[in-house]
Amino acid sequence: MNKISVAIVGCGASGSDIALQLSKTNLFSNLLLLDINPKRTKKLSKKLRSINKKISISTFRIDATNSDSLSKLLLDVDIVINASSPLCNLPIMEACLESGTHYLDLASDPFRYSGIEKGTTIDEQLELNDRFIQENLIAITNTGFSPGxxxxxxxxxxxxxxxxxxxxxxxxxxxxxxxxxxxxxxxxxxxxxxxxxxxxxxxxxxxxxxxxxxxxxxxxxxxxxxxxxxxxxxxxxxxxxxxxxxxxxxxxxxxxxxxxxxxxxxxxxxxxxxxxxxxxxxxxxxxxxxxxxxxxxxxxxxxxxxxxxxxxxxxxxxxxxxxxxxxxxxxxxxxxxxxxxxxxxxNIFGSVATFMVSFVPAIIANEIKSGNINQTGVIAPAALDVASDILNKCKIQxxxxxxxxxxxx
CATH class of the missing domain: 3.30.360.10 (Dihydrodipicolinate Reductase; domain 2)
Incomplete structure (x- = not known):
């Protein structure tokens, strides 16, 4: 099977507005919505279908910290956009390595906060860099508005x-x-x-x-x-x-x-x-x-x-x-x-803040799908050679x- 889909993990306000941006394009024939709360995915799916009747939408209840279960759902997925908590960054990245899926998220921590669980920092993500390169996979972290x-x-x-x-x-x-x-x-x-x-x-x-x-x-x-x-x-x-x-x-x-x-x-x-x-x-x-x-x-x-x-x-x-x-x-x-x-x-599902967050991850997903981003490994948007193109598309959209x-x- 050819991979033709994008998955969004976390269907709250930010994930919903990202899904809306993606549904406006013709690059992805189907969209996979994943959240631990099935009411969220059901509500979002209904809204998206009213906007774009051509796109195929699937929904699943998933605990994003469970890499094994998540990797099975991602086997035929091109790109995952992690719109959930930074606590889920590493488990979702591990699932992507197992399933052969490109990865995006909205944020990680620049250092570890006292008392907060391990797994939220950019340093921990960078430890996976060599594995993403070996698997010829792209992982772009911090792709929201700020950062992003x-x-x-x-x-x-x-x-x-x-x-x-x-x-x-x-x-x-x-x-x-x-x-x-x-x-x-x-x-x-x-x-x-x-x-x-x-x-x-x-x-x-x-x-x-x-x-x-x-x-x-x-x-x-x-x-x-x-x-x-x-x-x-x-x-x-x-x-x-x-x-x-x-x-x-x-x-x-x-x-x-x-x-x-x-x-x-x-x-x-x-x-x-x-x-x-x-x-x-x-x-x-x-x-x-x-x-x-x-x-x-x-x-x-x-x-x-x-x-x-x-x-x-x-x-x-x-x-x-x-x-x-x-x-x-x-x-x-x-x-x-x-x-x-x-x-x-x-034209949005959330707030002005989530509307602003939605542009860069959706555009980067489209750029990866179109073959315009080929930089494998774990990187941030500041490393992207197509930054000016992404900025211009934000304005157009x-x-x-x-x-x-x-x-x-």
């Missing part, structure tokens, strides 16, 4: 402007949500982990902690967001994927963000979750972040909450600023990416990206 599109933009800038080095990469996010309930557009656990943990940057060839005072600043984003307080995040994967996989030296990287939920900014939102926990109990047994996450609405219900009028607004913006050198000249590059949920709601450059002698 951010890596693609860095590679595009380095290639298109023939830069010798990058002086700095600054990636800042802002999101505005109006809601009657405590909501986030992506994983509350990940947000809490990145914001409460000590802020980190890449500088002088390594990842380093900075003080909270150094981390906090105010950024002026395009309207309707305007000025918003941001904080440098802890442990964003670009602190590894950009310096490790770009073919030029990188001096400094920071990733940070802020948000406004009604009248609350990011710190207020975290305090609100703590207040709700204290109302419940001041004693927490087990994972503190898991307990705090329970006080937020599930991101998987974001679009349903918007449809019901619980959420009335979401605007997401990212500003990516890159400064690089070419001989004695300095390039200043700036990309502004902004989407409003009101404008795209009819509806991602609003405004770019500007300035050369300084």
């Amino acid at each position: 599109l951010t890596d693609i933009i860095c590679k595009h800038v380095v290639n298109d402007y023939s830069l010798d080095s990058l002086i700095s990469v600054k990636i800042h996010f802002a999101e505005v949500i109006n809601s009657k309930k405590l909501v986030l557009s992506w994983s509350p656990y990940i947000l809490l982990l990145e914001v409460i943990s000590p802020p980190t940057v890449f500088s002088n060839g390594s990842i380093n902690e900075i003080s909270s005072q150094e981390s906090s600043r105010q950024i002026n984003f395009p309207e309707p967001i305007g000025k918003i307080n941001i904080r440098i995040f802890n442990g964003h994967p670009e602190l590894r994927t950009i310096p490790d996989f770009l073919d030029v030296p990188v001096k400094y990287i920071e990733i940070g963000g802020g948000m406004r939920l009604n009248d609350m900014q990011l710190n207020d939102i975290i305090v609100e979750s703590l207040c709700n926990q204290i109302k419940k109990s001041v004693i927490v047994t087990g994972d503190l972040l898991s307990e705090l996450s329970k006080h937020f609405e599930s991101p998987d219900e974001f679009s349903d909450n918007y449809r019901k009028g619980i959420i009335t607004k979401e605007v997401f913006t990212s500003i990516i600023e890159i400064k690089g050198k070419k001989s004695d000249k300095v390039l200043e590059y700036r990309a502004v990416i902004q989407q409003d949920l009101d404008e795209i709601f009819e 509806g991602l609003h990206i405004d770019e500007s450059i300035k050369w300084i002698n």
